[in-house]
Amino acid sequence: MKKIGVLALQGAFEEHINMIKSIGHEAIEIRKSEQLDDIDGIILPGGESTAMGKLLDDFKIKEVLINKINNGLPVWGTCAGMILLAKELDGDEDAHLKVMDIKVRRNAYGSQLDSFINKELIKGVSDKEIPMVFIRAPYIVGASEDVDLLHSVDNNIVAVRQKNMLATSFHPELTDDTTFHEYFINMTNRI
Ligand SMILES: NC(=O)CC[C@H](N)C(=O)O
Numbered sequence: 001m002k003k004i005g006v007l008a009l010q011g012a013f014e015e016h017i018n019m020i021k022s023i024g025h026e027a028i029e030i031r032k033s034e035q036l037d038d039i040d041g042i043i044l045p046g047g048e049s050t051a052m053g054k055l056l057d058d059f060k061i062k063e064v065l066i067n068k069i070n071n072g073l074p075v076w077g078t079c080a081g082m083i084l085l086a087k088e089l090d091g092d093e094d095a096h097l098k099v100m101d102i103k104v105r106r107n108a109y110g111s112q113l114d115s116f117i118n119k120e121l122i123k124g125v126s127d128k129e130i131p132m133v134f135i136r137a138p139y140i141v142g143a144s145e146d147v148d149l150l151h152s153v154d155n156n157i158v159a160v161r162q163k164n165m166l167a168t169s170f171h172p173e174l175t176d177d178t179t180f181h182e183y184f185i186n187m188t189n190r191i
Contacts (some may be wrong), residue, residue: 002188005030005039009055011047011080015173019181033064041074041188044081046135046171049106052080053096062097069099074164074187076180082167083138090141100165103142108156108169109134118170122151122159126179132158132170139169 001024006016008029020027020043028035030042042065044052056062069075077085083104084096090105109116118132132153140157143149150159158169166187172180 001025002040002185003028003038004185004188005035005042007042007044007052007056007061007081009059009061010052011045012078012171012173013043013045015171016043016045016078016181019173019178020185023178023181023185025185030061031059033059033061036061036064036068036073039073041076041184042068043184044075044077044084045173046079046081049080049083049096052084056084056096066097066099069097069165072164074166074184075099076166076168076184076187078168078171078173079135079137082140082169085165085167088142100160100162100167101144101147102140102160102162102167104138105141106138107136108139108141109137118153120151120153125150125159125183128179130172130179131175131177132172133174134158134170135174137169140167 003026004020006013017027085100086102086104087098088103115135119129147160147162
């Protein structure tokens, strides 16, 4: 059984906690940097990346988390969590953790396509179609060669992996499909 931390400063952390428990693993809410010593992986949930970035600083978690990730702690960012991981944000905004070699555009779908649901096959992740929920979602506009592109929707990159880091524009925790949570648990085995 793995012990997965879910950053619980803001956003949709409860849904990730429930999903991890539903596939038979332990899940804990992370609000202190010491808690990072004792987990097999961490999920950065959806929410508001600007608020979460500030809270990471205020709660003195940011630097410890960056070090842990750079030393191989498996991490998965969904939506706002993906924005937190990026080395670069499109536009003038400052990036947050700057650990993953991706450039991310926030609210990339604009107001017309604010939120939508898709169901597609993601090769290498599962052999069945996976539901994808996008909510004011970002997508990736640039990535280095070290980054594996897992999936695009309409030519926009929405799922990537770089070594111990996974990032998705969408929210598997808001569906009843556990594929991505199982994929992430597998990432904690290999590292
Ligand atoms: N559902 C989400 O996580 C939305 C992300 C949000 N638009 C942000 O920029 O932080």
